[in-house]
Amino acid sequence: xxxxxxxxxxxxxxxxxxxxxxxxxxxxxxxxxxxxxxxxxxxxxxxxxxxxxxxxxxxxxxxxxxxxxxxxxxxxxxxxxxxxxxxxxxxxxxxx
Numbered sequence: 001x002x003x004x005x006x007x008x009x010x011x012x013x014x015x016x017x018x019x020x021x022x023x024x025x026x027x028x029x030x031x032x033x034x035x036x037x038x039x040x041x042x043x044x045x046x047x048x049x050x051x052x053x054x055x056x057x058x059x060x061x062x063x064x065x066x067x068x069x070x071x072x073x074x075x076x077x078x079x080x081x082x083x084x085x086x087x088x089x090x091x092x093x094x095x096x
Contacts, residue, residue: 070085070086073085
């Protein structure tokens with residue numbers, strides 16, 4: 001692979017590019033918060049410290065629409081993964 005010199009700078013146009021970048025960064029997407037949240041009978045987990053018990057991988061099936069919903073619910077409650085969310089939810093509700 002030969003070195004053919006530096007690549008063309010994407011920001012060479014100066015002021016015009018700066019104005020476009022500023023406008024793009026200042027535009028905030030509109031979020032639709034009008035959707036109705038389903039009522040849940042059991043408590044939802046909150047993010048807690050890592051559990052001491054070792055974890056093992058498991059496989060189970062879901063409808064694709066339920067997987068998407070689970071991803072949204074986990075994210076809304078501050079979890080990085082659906083498996084962490086489900087594990088915490090089960091911990092909080094297994095004795096109910």
